[in-house]
Amino acid sequence: MTKEEEILKAAEEEFFMNGYDATSTATIAKRAGVTHAMVNYYFRTKEKLFMQILDNHVYDLLRALKPIMQVDGNVAHVAADAAVVIFDKMNEDRRFPYLLSDISRTHPDFLLRYRETFDTVCRSSLGMHVQRLEKGIADGNVQPCTMHDIYSTVATLATAPFMNLPILENVAQLSPDMIDRHLQERREEMVRIIRARYSTGK
Amino acid sequence: MTKEEEILKAAEEEFFMNGYDATSTATIAKRAGVTHAMVNYYFRTKEKLFMQILDNHVYDLLRALKPIMQVDGNVAHVAADAAVVIFDKMNEDRRFPYLLSDISRTHPDFLLRYRETFDTVCRSSLGMHVQRLEKGIADGNVQPCTMHDIYSTVATLATAPFMNLPILENVAQLSPDMIDRHLQERREEMVRIIRARYSTGK
DNA sequence: TCTTGAATTAACCGTATTGTTTAACTGGGT
């Protein structure tokens, strides 16, 4: 692994663990086993380094999300499938929800840069979703609700379990094994919840 | 309002907004309109000041939680009621969930001090809850599930909407009015979700 | 009036860290 990759990896770990402001370039360098100056040599600034990492994860997520947004079928079942996809994606980098929360609070401009991309990916299918939802409700396949209800519920159930991890790890002091089991349970429960609330079971 | 109260109020706002580490005693003093030294004069250390604030909110929450934990009745309905109580409590200090998340990550020892108190309040009724859950399932009044499922779902649905606020405010750029409306919708949806998942409707 | 002691202030303590830059040096390719 080149030094550049080493820095990138170390930076990712630090940012995901401590957020943007609480992470210093010196700490990153130390973790990567390189001198402090190398960070600036390769990435010029802390922000550029961070944005490169954030880019990877955001586009990775959007890429995973895209096909799901276009699937045709019972809205309730699609919602459950989407929730699973998001959940599994978050499970790959369990601190990603925290990082998003952190920078949305301290550096929202970092996220605003993605609005355009996000809109073209998601808003494009919004119309179709609403249409299918209305049809689903009319046909008696979907429980009465708004598209907003479904979006928010899916987003919440798929990310919140990871936001709660520090409490379970450090306060409830669950072992890594128990953490894994808990997440597995929450994944299954998430699907049951979405089915129970939005599907009529027909 | 005395200077001491002024400091407490300012400190609360700062801690709730930025977390523990990212808040400085100097900033608190400036916001309170007093000199830096006053903070140490009244509260000796930053940590003591913080713990006093945290104490108030934690005990306030536990006090609100206690009666709900002892209510007898259909577990699914009690869960929905408890969720509403927690949600409304969080709505009084919308950044409280964030603060808990922040210190669970950076200073879990601050929270571990409450474990004893928490256990006597909550664990005492756990046995009863499990018993009532099993009876509810046997009688066909409650959907098959574990007590853990219900606890986690209630905690998640009642707190996650507030964790997401920075994204809605700063990235989605919802107006305060829209934020209020969104939270109101999530409150109602939370109840519908819990009913749909855990109650048989009988 | 004098004394006491809490309230309050400005200034400063030493230490640490921040992101970034500079200038020198290395070693392999041309």
Add this chain to the structure above:
DNA sequence: ACCCAGTTAAACAATACGGTTAATTCAAGA
């Protein structure tokens, strides 16, 4: 011999940190 990306140690200026000190204000009690 030259070059240049890679790499280093050192230092940059700024600033912030939590906490302390000594002096001053001021009102209440003796």
